[in-house]
Amino acid sequence: MGQTLSQKIIEKHLVCGEMIPGNEIGIRIDQTLTQDATGTMAYLELEAMEIDRVKTELSVAYIDHNTLQTGFENADDHRFIQSVCKKRGVRFSRPGNGICHQVHLERFGVPGKTLIGSDSHTPTGGGIGMLAMGAGGLDVAVAMGGGEYYITMPKMVKINLTGALSPYVAAKDVILEVLRIMSVKGGVGKIIEYQGPGVKTLSVPERATITNMGAELGATTSIFPSDEVTKAFLEAQGRGSDYTELSADEDAVYDETIEIDLSALEPMAAMPHMPDNVRKVSEIGQIKVDQVCIGSCTNSSLSDMLKVAAILKGKKVAPNVSLSIAPGSKQVLSMLATCGALTDIIDAGARVLESACGPCIGMGQSPNSAGISLRTFNRNFEGRSGTADAGIYLVSPETAAASAIAGVLTDPRTLGAPLNIVMPSAFTINDNMIELPASPEEAASVEVIYGPNIKPFPESNQLTSEIAAPAILKVGDNITTDHIMPAGAKILPYRSNIPYLSQFCFKQCDEHFAENCKAAGKGFIIGGANYGQGSSREHAALVPLYLGIKAVITKSFARIHAANLINAGIMPLTFKDPADYDKISQGDSLVLKDVFASLDSGEFTLVDETTGAEIPLCGIFTDRQKEILKAGDLLQYTKGQK
Ligand code: MIC
Numbered sequence: 001m002g003q004t005l006s007q008k009i010i011e012k013h014l015v016c017g018e019m020i021p022g023n024e025i026g027i028r029i030d031q032t033l034t035q036d037a038t039g040t041m042a043y044l045e046l047e048a049m050e051i052d053r054v055k056t057e058l059s060v061a062y063i064d065h066n067t068l069q070t071g072f073e074n075a076d077d078h079r080f081i082q083s084v085c086k087k088r089g090v091r092f093s094r095p096g097n098g099i100c101h102q103v104h105l106e107r108f109g110v111p112g113k114t115l116i117g118s119d120s121h122t123p124t125g126g127g128i129g130m131l132a133m134g135a136g137g138l139d140v141a142v143a144m145g146g147g148e149y150y151i152t153m154p155k156m157v158k159i160n161l162t163g164a165l166s167p168y169v170a171a172k173d174v175i176l177e178v179l180r181i182m183s184v185k186g187g188v189g190k191i192i193e194y195q196g197p198g199v200k201t202l203s204v205p206e207r208a209t210i211t212n213m214g215a216e217l218g219a220t221t222s223i224f225p226s227d228e229v230t231k232a233f234l235e236a237q238g239r240g241s242d243y244t245e246l247s248a249d250e251d252a253v254y255d256e257t258i259e260i261d262l263s264a265l266e267p268m269a270a271m272p273h274m275p276d277n278v279r280k281v282s283e284i285g286q287i288k289v290d291q292v293c294i295g296s297c298t299n300s301s302l303s304d305m306l307k308v309a310a311i312l313k314g315k316k317v318a319p320n321v322s323l324s325i326a327p328g329s330k331q332v333l334s335m336l337a338t339c340g341a342l343t344d345i346i347d348a349g350a351r352v353l354e355s356a357c358g359p360c361i362g363m364g365q366s367p368n369s370a371g372i373s374l375r376t377f378n379r380n381f382e383g384r385s386g387t388a389d390a391g392i393y394l395v396s397p398e399t400a401a402a403s404a405i406a407g408v409l410t411d412p413r414t415l416g417a418p419l420n421i422v423m424p425s426a427f428t429i430n431d432n433m434i435e436l437p438a439s440p441e442e443a444a445s446v447e448v449i450y451g452p453n454i455k456p457f458p459e460s461n462q463l464t465s466e467i468a469a470p471a472i473l474k475v476g477d478n479i480t481t482d483h484i485m486p487a488g489a490k491i492l493p494y495r496s497n498i499p500y501l502s503q504f505c506f507k508q509c510d511e512h513f514a515e516n517c518k519a520a521g522k523g524f525i526i527g528g529a530n531y532g533q534g535s536s537r538e539h540a541a542l543v544p545l546y547l548g549i550k551a552v553i554t555k556s557f558a559r560i561h562a563a564n565l566i567n568a569g570i571m572p573l574t575f576k577d578p579a580d581y582d583k584i585s586q587g588d589s590l591v592l593k594d595v596f597a598s599l600d601s602g603e604f605t606l607v608d609e610t611t612g613a614e615i616p617l618c619g620i621f622t623d624r625q626k627e628i629l630k631a632g633d634l635l636q637y638t639k640g641q642k
């Protein structure tokens with residue numbers, strides 16, 4: 001029987017486990033990346049693991065999230081990361097060099113290699129045929145130390161692309177269509193492989209837009225074959241020698257197949273407040289727009305920016321719109337400047353931002369009250385923009401630029417003649433903002449510099465045979481890690497200060513959550529389906545740990561968050577019968593009995609002492625996960641393994 005592309009890559013990297021869907025497998029990781037908002041914690045963890053030098057083929061630390069420096073905190077964290085990188089053998093991409101996923105694709109990604117990153121959009125690398133996955137910071141630290149990365153062997157989904165995109169219809173519209181079909185939980189436990197004759201019509205940046213936003217499906221990752229288009233991209237980046245041809249076998253077997261005719265697609269938008277709330281732009285109509293933001297790791301490549309510049313050329317941003325544009329990397333920005341496209345962008349009245357995540361993570365550009373903002377980003381969760389009542393629509397760069405000029409949501413096909421973008425045959429290569437680590441000999445004398453904002457980790461949970469605690473919070477379906485641990489300019493600087501962060505935990509769902517936890521000293525969280533979707537931030541587990549959360553009980557979990565909970569020593573448990581969710585109310589006194597025996601059997605019983613109900617729960621953990629939970633957390637477990 002033939003293999004899918006990801007099965008081939010997994011097989012080459014398999015360290016343990018059987019490649020049967022649902023089984024836990026451990027795979028060797030060739031490359032890692034971190035960004036600064038999760039990186040400080042990941043490097044603190046690496047330091048705690050007492051590893052002299054990273055053991056991967058390549059590890060890169062990017063500074064792209066916390067680039068607003070309104071106090072010493074972010075700059076201190078950057079200096080800390082820079083010093084660890086120098087000492088431990090990690091390349092350091094300085095602030096200004098660009099967004100991790102964009103730069104990694106340009107300068108480091110290699111078809112067929114495995115990559116994990118402490119950021120959920122790491123699957124961007126799937127655009128050049130990498131098996132690239134988002135992970136918690138601790139998992140990335142373990143991989144840097146040479147440890148394997150554990151996932152549940154995913155099911156395989158084939159998306160068969162036929163036809164070709166019409167003018168002004170973009171890669172963003174493809175992934176929005178996939179989100180419309182599959183929903184934000186439709187990809188959980190699956191790898192999405194793109195195939196079919198339509199693949200060769202898509203450039204690498206277009207493929208990367210699609211795999212990037214596969215994160216919003218909850219998928220383990222998404223991947224495109226590595227073909228002539230990949231080869232041309234790598235050659236244009238001066239990295240032709242990194243190319244290998246890769247594809248699935250003709251007779252590969254998939255668990256699910258979805259057909260998409262690219263020619264039939266139209267411009268789409270994800271409406272507030274979920275990436276799968278997708279409709280055609282032509283159906284939504286000409287709603288008035290207050291703000292347009294173009295950029296983020298999803299849509300900030302040179303080709304995206306050239307299209308935007310061509311639409312803006314000779315035009316003016318509508319008086320009711322504030323347009324901001326953040327090119328994805330120094331390479332993109334520099335090339336825009338050289339070819340004059342940046343002038344077209346500036347002359348139209350755009351506000352040019354530095355090459356970083358910026359507004360995507362609430363670092364500036366929060367919209368006005370009840371503002372409507374069109375963004376080329378990947379997440380439109382309520383409140384993420386920094387304005388609680390703003391309405392965020394996710395659209396393609398073409399739709400964004402056309403709307404910025406018109407002042408209302410605009411179908412870019414109304415612009416008329418198709419754009420004629422000529423991509424350069426070679427990119428400008430200048431890696432002077434990527435700092436190399438010290439040599440192993442010099443590394444010994446490099447000092448790791450800690451700032452006063454870096455506080456110790458929360459103490460790990462000691463598992464006890466009986467846990468009695470209140471249902472401190474009950475939430476519904478699709479709770480994101482942005483709900484659990486919000487980001488934004490005010491909070492992000494405290495990613496290495498768990499005690500400070502804790503006061504913001506779940507603020508959007510229950511203002512008094514942190515106080516209630518402190519008063520009770522412990523608690524259970526009750527959630528609906530797809531709990532913990534979105535960002536990979538392990539803070540969404542570490543902060544609840546700090547606040548005394550012992551277990552999270554839900555209808556189902558998102559992959560990275562469930563792993564982060566286990567890594568932090570918090571049990572993720574699910575209702576055996578999802579209808580039992582209704583039997584628990586916030587505030588009920590709950591008891592989890594015979595915890596150790598239940599850990600072995602996978603069957604837990606929760607007693608609701610307020611109502612008398614006995615509720616069966618599932619907690620099926622692998623032997624490794626049971627050991628992590630018994631050790632207190634992954635850090636203790638990893639230290640114990642040495
Ligand atoms: C995001 O897009 O939500 C982030 C910020 O990039 C996160 C990581 C983080 O919270 O630091 C992600 O996607 O994992």
Ligand code: SF4
Pocket residue numbers: 065099119121296297298356357360361377378
């Ligand atoms: Fe940065 Fe936004 Fe991409 Fe996250 S989704 S890595 S915040 S640009």
